[in-house]
Amino acid sequence: MINWKYPYNSKEWITIKNEHLNKFPYCKNCFTTLNLQVDHILEHNNNLNLFLNKNNLQTLCWKCHGNKSLYMLNLKKLNVKDIKIKINLNVENGLNIEGNEFLFSDVKRFLNYGNFYVINLKQNNLTPSQVDKLIQYLVKFFITIKFISFNIVFNNAVEFDLSKIFKIRMGVNSD
């Protein structure tokens, strides 16, 4: 059992963290081997499955770990609009989320239907790291269109609530 008051003191976490660091002893982002931390790709929010899921861990140095939250600060300056963002999965010609970093020019792949936007992705089931890439992509999209929307929906049931992840990362009160 995890004591959610002090989850990082738990035996389970210390074991899984050390295993991860032995396997990946360098920052995933800048490859340094100094000041390493094990980051949850998707915030666990006291969800046991995300907290102890090996696929939800990545090694980051303290600096890159800090930058992960930093890019969300840019979004805080934008107006929030209730425009729907629909994400369709399993679309044959859709964007491959496993590809390299998204460029700002990729943002034009969002289809604008006036009162909502659609983005098609090739993948069907998303892993935590693919969800993280999707979030990075959405950040660029929001910065380009100069607003943020928490009205993000998938075409089929997906266990990840992107709106909630955005709110947590931005430090916005979740309802």
Ligand SMILES: [Zn+2]
């Ligand atoms: Zn780093």
